[in-house]
Amino acid sequence: MIGNSIIKLNNVDIFQQAHLVLSNVNLHIDKGDFVWLIGQTGSGKSSLLKVIYGDLGIKGGTGHACGYELSKLPGRDIPYLRRKLGIVFQDFQLLTDRTIEQNLNFVMRATGWTDKKLIAEKALDVLEKVGLRSKLKKMPHELSGGEQQRVVIARALLNDPEIILADEPTGNLDPETSEEIVLLLKQISQSGTAVLVATHDYHIIRAFPSRIIKCENGKVLEDVAI
Numbered sequence: 001m002i003g004n005s006i007i008k009l010n011n012v013d014i015f016q017q018a019h020l021v022l023s024n025v026n027l028h029i030d031k032g033d034f035v036w037l038i039g040q041t042g043s044g045k046s047s048l049l050k051v052i053y054g055d056l057g058i059k060g061g062t063g064h065a066c067g068y069e070l071s072k073l074p075g076r077d078i079p080y081l082r083r084k085l086g087i088v089f090q091d092f093q094l095l096t097d098r099t100i101e102q103n104l105n106f107v108m109r110a111t112g113w114t115d116k117k118l119i120a121e122k123a124l125d126v127l128e129k130v131g132l133r134s135k136l137k138k139m140p141h142e143l144s145g146g147e148q149q150r151v152v153i154a155r156a157l158l159n160d161p162e163i164i165l166a167d168e169p170t171g172n173l174d175p176e177t178s179e180e181i182v183l184l185l186k187q188i189s190q191s192g193t194a195v196l197v198a199t200h201d202y203h204i205i206r207a208f209p210s211r212i213i214k215c216e217n218g219k220v221l222e223d224v225a226i
C-alpha cells in the first residue's frame with residue numbers, strides 16, 4: 001500500500017500477445033473501496049484483473065498494486081504480491097477431497113505459515129468472518145453453493161489482503177444467495193479491504209449501488225452509470 005492507494009494505473013497499455021486489449025488505462029482503487037467491473041465478453045475485464053495480480057505485464061505507463069511496481073515486477077515478487085491479494089475466481093474452487101479446515105490449512109502452508117496454533121486460530125478467525133465457524137470439519141460437498149462461496153472468500157482473507165479480486169463470484173448462485181455474498185463482500189470493504197468485483201449481473205449491481213468501471217472499445221471508463 002502507498003498511502004491509502006492499493007491499485008494505481010497511469011496511462012497503461014494492456015496487451016494479450018500482440019493484441020492491444022486496453023489502452024491508456026487510468027485506474028485508482030483505495031483502501032476500503034468497493035468497485036464493480038463490467039463489460040461485455042472479450043472486452044478485457046480478465047486482462048485487467050491479470051495485470052493487477054501480476055499475470056500479465058503492462059506496456060507503456062506506470063502502475064502499482066499493493067506496493068509493487070507493475071512495470072518492473074520481477075517473477076520472484078509475484079508470490080508476495082499474490083499474498084496481498086485475495087482471489088475469488090470461478091476456476092479457483094475448493095479442493096473436494098478434504099475438509100474446510102484442510103482447505104484453509106493447505107493455503108496457509110503454501111504461503112509460508114508454519115505455526116500450528118496460529119494456523120488453527122486463523123482458520124477459525126476467517127470462518128467466523130464469513131459466518132461459518134461451525135463448518136470447520138465439513139467436506140465441501142456437505143455445504144451449499146453459497147456456503148462454499150463463503151469459504152472461498154474466507155480462504156481469500158487468510159493473508160489479510162489489501163484487496164479482494166472477485167470474478168463473477170455470484171455466477172452459479174440464486175438471486176437471494178448472490179445478495180448475501182455481495183453483502184459479505186461489502187462488509188469486508190467496510191472493514192478496510194478494498195474489493196473489485198467483475199460481473200455481468202446488473203440486477204445485483206442495482207441492489208448494491210457503488211462505483212462502476214467498464215471495459216469498452218479498448219478503454220476503461222470510470223464512474224459509469226447502468
Ligand SMILES: Nc1ncnc2c1ncn2[C@@H]1O[C@H](COP(=O)(O)OP(=O)(O)OP(=O)(O)O)[C@@H](O)[C@H]1O
Nearest residue numbers: 016017019021039040041042043044045046047048
Ligand atoms: N491468452 C490470450 N492470448 C491472446 N489473446 C487473448 C488471450 N486471452 C484473452 N485474449 C483476448 O483478449 C481480449 C480480452 O479478453 P478478456 O479475457 O480480458 O475479456 P473479458 O472481458 O474478461 O471476457 P469474459 O467476460 O468473457 O471473461 C479478447 O479479445 C480475447 O480474445
